[in-house]
Amino acid sequence: xxxxxxxxxxxxxxxxxxxxxxxxLINPANKRKYKVIVVGSGLAGASAAASxxxxxxxxxxxxxxxxxxRAHSIAAQGGINAAKNYQNDGDSTWxxxxxxxxxxxxxxxxxxxxxxxxxxxxxxxxxxxxxxxFAREYGGMLANRxxxxxxxxxxxxxxxxxxxxxxxxxYQALERQIQAGRVEMLTRMEMxxxxxxxxxxxxxxxxxxxxxxIKSYAAxxxxxxxxxYGNVYYLSTNAKGSNATAIWRAHRKGALFxxxxxxxxxxxxxxxxxxxxxxxxxxxESLRNDGRIWVPRSAADKRAPxxxxxxxxxxxxxxxxxSFGNLVPRDVASRNAKYVCDEGRGIGExxxxxxxxxxxxxxxxGRKTIDERYGNxxxxxxxxxxxxxxxxxxxxYPAIHYTMGGLWxxxxxxxxxxxxxVLGEANFSDHGANRLGASALMQGLADGYFVIPxxxxxxxxxxxxxxxxxxxxxFQAAEFDARQITSRLLSIRxxxxxxxxxxxxxxxxxxxxxxxxxxxxLRYAITKIEExxxxxxxxxxxxxxxxxxxxxxxxxxxxxxxxxxxxxxxRDALEREESCGGHFREEYQTSEGEAQRDDENYSYVAAWxxxxxxxxxxxHKEALVFENVQPSQRSYQ
Amino acid sequence: MKLxxxxxxxxxxxxxxRMERYEAGNVNPDMSFLEMLDVLNEELSVSGGDxxxxxxxxxxxxxxxxxxxxxxxxxxxxxxxxxxxLHMRHFKDGDVVYxxxxxxxxxxxxxxxxxxxxxxxxxxAAGGYISASTGSAPDANAILVAKENADRxxxxxxxxxxxxxxxxxxxxSASLFTAAKITHLSLLPQGQPERYKRSLAMVVQMQKEAFGxxxxxxxxxxxxxxxxxxxxIALMNREFRAAVFNLRPAAGTRDHGD
Numbered sequence: 001x002x003x004x005x006x007x008x009x010x011x012x013x014x015x016x017x018x019x020x021x022x023x024x025l026i027n028p029a030n031k032r033k034y035k036v037i038v039v040g041s042g043l044a045g046a047s048a049a050a051s052x053x054x055x056x057x058x059x060x061x062x063x064x065x066x067x068x069x070r071a072h073s074i075a076a077q078g079g080i081n082a083a084k085n086y087q088n089d090g091d092s093t094w095x096x097x098x099x100x101x102x103x104x105x106x107x108x109x110x111x112x113x114x115x116x117x118x119x120x121x122x123x124x125x126x127x128x129x130x131x132x133x134f135a136r137e138y139g140g141m142l143a144n145r146x147x148x149x150x151x152x153x154x155x156x157x158x159x160x161x162x163x164x165x166x167x168x169x170x171y172q173a174l175e176r177q178i179q180a181g182r183v184e185m186l187t188r189m190e191m192x193x194x195x196x197x198x199x200x201x202x203x204x205x206x207x208x209x210x211x212x213x214i215k216s217y218a219a220x221x222x223x224x225x226x227x228x229y230g231n232v233y234y235l236s237t238n239a240k241g242s243n244a245t246a247i248w249r250a251h252r253k254g255a256l257f258x259x260x261x262x263x264x265x266x267x268x269x270x271x272x273x274x275x276x277x278x279x280x281x282x283x284x285e286s287l288r289n290d291g292r293i294w295v296p297r298s299a300a301d302k303r304a305p306x307x308x309x310x311x312x313x314x315x316x317x318x319x320x321x322x323s324f325g326n327l328v329p330r331d332v333a334s335r336n337a338k339y340v341c342d343e344g345r346g347i348g349e350x351x352x353x354x355x356x357x358x359x360x361x362x363x364x365x366g367r368k369t370i371d372e373r374y375g376n377x378x379x380x381x382x383x384x385x386x387x388x389x390x391x392x393x394x395x396x397y398p399a400i401h402y403t404m405g406g407l408w409x410x411x412x413x414x415x416x417x418x419x420x421x422v423l424g425e426a427n428f429s430d431h432g433a434n435r436l437g438a439s440a441l442m443q444g445l446a447d448g449y450f451v452i453p454x455x456x457x458x459x460x461x462x463x464x465x466x467x468x469x470x471x472x473x474x475f476q477a478a479e480f481d482a483r484q485i486t487s488r489l490l491s492i493r494x495x496x497x498x499x500x501x502x503x504x505x506x507x508x509x510x511x512x513x514x515x516x517x518x519x520x521x522l523r524y525a526i527t528k529i530e531e532x533x534x535x536x537x538x539x540x541x542x543x544x545x546x547x548x549x550x551x552x553x554x555x556x557x558x559x560x561x562x563x564x565x566x567x568x569x570x571r572d573a574l575e576r577e578e579s580c581g582g583h584f585r586e587e588y589q590t591s592e593g594e595a596q597r598d599d600e601n602y603s604y605v606a607a608w609x610x611x612x613x614x615x616x617x618x619x620h621k622e623a624l625v626f627e628n629v630q631p632s633q634r635s636y637q
Numbered sequence: 638m639k640l641x642x643x644x645x646x647x648x649x650x651x652x653x654x655r656m657e658r659y660e661a662g663n664v665n666p667d668m669s670f671l672e673m674l675d676v677l678n679e680e681l682s683v684s685g686g687d688x689x690x691x692x693x694x695x696x697x698x699x700x701x702x703x704x705x706x707x708x709x710x711x712x713x714x715x716x717x718x719x720x721x722x723l724h725m726r727h728f729k730d731g732d733v734v735y736x737x738x739x740x741x742x743x744x745x746x747x748x749x750x751x752x753x754x755x756x757x758x759x760x761x762a763a764g765g766y767i768s769a770s771t772g773s774a775p776d777a778n779a780i781l782v783a784k785e786n787a788d789r790x791x792x793x794x795x796x797x798x799x800x801x802x803x804x805x806x807x808x809x810s811a812s813l814f815t816a817a818k819i820t821h822l823s824l825l826p827q828g829q830p831e832r833y834k835r836s837l838a839m840v841v842q843m844q845k846e847a848f849g850x851x852x853x854x855x856x857x858x859x860x861x862x863x864x865x866x867x868x869x870i871a872l873m874n875r876e877f878r879a880a881v882f883n884l885r886p887a888a889g890t891r892d893h894g895d
Contacts, residue, residue, distance in 0.1 A: 051771040066692060067758050069798055070700040086778060122774075129774035131767045131827045133782075133791040140781030158791060164699055165794060172766035179762040187755070210747055239694040273667040276676050279696045383718065385667070386726055449771045497682045499675075543682050548649065549690055549748040552682060 003256070003607055003622040006410040007111040012628050013093075016115040019411070023454050024461035031056035033465045035219040036456065037204055039191050039246050041068030043163075043441060044424025045225030046170035047448030052223075053177035055453055060217060061174065062189045062206060064241055064554075069171045072227060072239040073444060076163025077284050079145060079155035080441040082120040087144055091152040093117045098629055099150050100439060103329075104404070104432020105581035105597060106631040107262070109605070109624060111411060112429045119446040124156055126449055130169040134158050147437040148285060148329060155438045160284065160376055166441055170448070190554060191246040192482040194222065194253045194420065197474045200463075201250075201420035205475070205482045209554060212547040214482050216475040218468050220460055221419045223452065224250060225444075228403035228425035230263065232562045232569065233514070234506025236400040237269060237282045243558040244565050247407050247426050255415040256607040256620060258428035259405035260565065261573035264435055264582045265515055266401035267333035270384055271353040280399040281384060283377055285437060288326045288333070290361040290370065291394065293317050295354050299344035305355055305393045316340055324636040331434055331515075331582050331595075332636060334398035338515045341397075348395050355393035362390060398515060402440060404431040404582065405572075408607040408622075412455035413447060416607075419459065423447035428605065433581025486546045489556045494539030498555045501536050502562065505529060509566045513573050518586040522574040526567050526614055533563040567614035575619060578602045592637065599631050638664045638730035642677070644689055645737045647746050654746065656735070666726035670713060671696060671703065673725055674736075691750040696721040698862060701797035704804070705750055706737040711801035711860040719799065719862045739800055741809035743847040754800050756846040757814060764838035765818040767827050786824045793821040795863045805860035808849030813857040815843045816873035817865050823876055833880035840877045 008015040026034070034057050038049040041063040049061040063071065083096040096117035101108055124142070128134065134156050135143040144153040158165040177183040186206070193205040195216060203218040229244035230236040251257045268287055269280045294313045296303075301312060316336055318325045326333075337354050340346065347353045362370050367390055371378065378389050385395070406428040413421050413429070424444040431439065470476075512525035536559070544550040579588045579595035580602070588596045605622040640661045647654030664673055671693050678688035694702040698719040705720040707713035713723045728734065736750065744752040782790075794817070802813035819836050822828035828835070851870055858867040 047771075054770045065694060065700075065702065066754060067701075067798065069758070070694055070702050072695060072700070075695045075697055075699050084777070122772075124777045125774040126769070126771060128777040128780055129767065129769035129827055131769075131790075131822050131825050133787050133794050133821065133825070136782050136784045136787040138784050140783055141778050158794075161699070161795065164797075165791075168794065172761060173769070173771075175758065175762040176766045176768060185758075239700060240696060241694045274665055276665060276668050276672045278669070278672050278675055281697050383722055384669075384724065386724070453771065495683075497679050499679060541682060543685070543688065549751065551690055552688060 023458035040225035042071030042073035043444030050173035053182035079157035108432030258408035262404035269399035701799035739804035763842035802857035816869035
């Protein structure tokens with residue numbers, strides 16, 4: 001298979017403008033003859049559905065939640081980057097492009113990233129016009145803050161709820177189109193399969209989560225905006241319902257899956273407190289601006305944190321990285337927390353935690369100042385743990401937070417299946433091996449508001465409406481398959497719950513394909529996951545029936561897909577014999593213990609083709625070409 | 638610790654429901670309320686029982702999915718805390734806990750503790766937006782917004798659409814929800830062109846759904862996990878009255894272009 005990225009030739013600065021001028025158009029009167037399915041209603045899905053409907057297409061939008069407003073984009077806290085240079089600090093499209101490519105450890109496609117940086121400014125304009133209440137200065141202008149991985153202030157924010165406000169903006173635009181009759185919104189629906197007719201994406205099969213009805217829908221094109229796959233790890237900062245079923249079933253139908261091992265671990269989450277733990281909560285990275293991270297010097301030291309004197313503490317980040325200290329990037333901070341816990345110096349009951357201490361800044365700045373800066377975060381921490389971080393050091397530990405990998409797409413966001421487009425976290429396109437803070441919201445909205453409206457027309461212009469219906473044999477066959485999977489899950493009636501399989505999978509992937517990976521561990525994990533998958537299909541217990549609201553059945557289908565995807569993540573991590581961004585292979589590190597990239601052999605996108613199991617999957621490579629930036633080694637010492 | 642739970646069980650919209658008693662024998666104070674229900678569901682699954690259905694997703698208090706009446710309080714006893722952020726350390730050994738779905742005619746029960754809140758979406762669809770099609774926006778700093786107004790708009794915009802206000806209200810009114818969106822948008826310069834049309838359409842839609850009227854009980858404000866204030870309802874009423882008087886159709890020039 002030849003992967004055509006379709007990146008434009010010529011100067012990168014004008015590439016998107018030239019592309020837009022050459023993409024085919026559809027006359028306004030003809031647009032309404034086309035049907036487009038959008039799966040997912042987060043930032044990417046809602047903005048795509050609304051924008052496509054505004055242009056005149058007939059849109060059907062699906063989500064599994066009870067309302068499109070509940071998609072997990074809502075939980076993003078920090079902000080959204082945009083190269084506006086409102087602060088006069090020398091920001092530009094070029095700098096945002098450069099920071100993003102470098103932050104991604106030179107494993108992203110230059111042209112996609114440049115376009116993202118270029119569109120970032122339009123996103124802020126669009127969101128302000130919709131009434132998103134961004135933070136303002138007294139003169140009425142927009143306020144900015146700075147964020148990791150950048151030396152300029154380019155992050156726009158709405159308190160600690162930027163994702164919520166941006167999503168509500170997109171949701172309201174979507175509701176406006178629903179009211180106008182241009183979008184049909186189908187909530188509490190889960191996509192179970194992609195339908196191909198003549199090798200082209202022509203529709204989906206869904207299960208109505210309330211009635212259990214399995215039904216298919218036909219369209220001229222399908223857009224997947226279903227988010228990331230962090231829940232493979234069971235414990236993550238993702239919402240409980242976030243899943244990979246839509247992208248995984250599209251993968252099984254032929255869409256290549258790119259860089260599955262590129263996953264991001266956030267260093268400051270609240271540690272696990274017990275076996276019953278259902279998810280992890282992120283505490284904003286901004287805490288590291290003042291908080292100091294430490295563990296006891298000796299593994300035997302079990303004293304309460306406030307009883308441990310200064311000389312018995314190890315401020316390991318300040319010691320190892322004197323110039324960046326506690327503010328090293330996410331991957332470096334996470335990995336070092338793992339090292340000290342591996343040495344037995346982790347804190348808390350589980351030994352999987354480190355202290356984030358505010359005692360020094362409180363002495364230096366006063367409790368009032370610290371509360372002004374972090375009061376809402378302290379409150380959130382106290383609500384969950386029952387401890388006041390102003391008095392006892394916070395306990396934190398890294399957790400899975402974002403997945404850079406996803407379905408492979410070309411410059412037009414089209415997958416390897418014609419007519420199947422993939423947006424937002426569900427695709428692999430813009431963040432390389434590591435995503436910078438405040439860039440996920442930017443990408444979701446860039447894809448949905450500004451890219452897909454252009455590239456969709458270009459695709460549909462070559463495909464006249466043919467009034468295909470779901471009576472077509474391919475729809476019947478896909479519906480039959482979906483019913484088979486459902487009845488198979490219900491017929492096993494084994495001894496283990498779905499959640500117990502999910503937890504076991506999560507632990508395997510976290511231990512062997514998490515913060516640090518090695519060949520032996522990855523091989524072990526692949527074998528174990530495949531055994532677990534076999535046991536799943538013999539011993540899982542899914543109670544209830546298929547003709548009702550059945551949460552165990554929903555979860556069962558998702559875990560079946562996570563099992564296969566988890567194995568592929570390990571396979572991808574095993575093949576990539578280098579360290580880059582979030583992918584740290586212990587065999588490939590510098591003498592200082594930092595990630596060692598191998599540009600000569602691994603400067604490519606790994607795109608996997610499905611053949612039944614991770615071992616049988618075939619690897620296709622899209623070479624990454626750097627014509628505008630020079631790959632360099634990251635150093636934070 | 639050990640708790641006795643009484644949980645509302647109902648197979649579907651039309652089936653009769655009833656409270657059922659469960660013993661939760663192994664409750665850890667660090668668990669969230671939903672994790673306590675997860676453990677109960679695991680036990681029910683293993684023992685051949687029927688797990689309790691409840692809505693939840695982000696489990697960090699922002700998506701607005703969770704919707705439990707706990708001992709008669711929407712989201713339970715803690716102020717400004719959604720059920721997913723409520724932890725078991727606020728209960729004590731031997732407590733008896735009643736868990737019910739949101740109770741409101743406009744929120745029909747789908748199963749057990751899961752209700753249909755699509756009426757809230759329809760109120761937004763009626764006009765809870767600014768019509769700004771993609772691509773037509775001016776530069777973001779061309780629209781100045783006084784900081785005080787941006788902050789107040791944000792106070793209102795924090796609503797997570799969970800419906801606790803409706804569940805807590807003796808009249809099952811959606812006034813606080815509707816008012817929060819009307820206030821958010823009418824405080825901003827971008828929201829002015831559609832200000833009256835929006836207020837009228839949203840209030841009319843709220844009345845078309847099976848919500849009751851506001852009679853200033855104030856229960857909504859007490860139950861709101863995001864601290865949305867009652868004053869927004871006063872503002873909504875003012876906007877509605879202004880809309881009724883100000884919204885007149887134009888004289889009727891028909892222009893199809895040349």
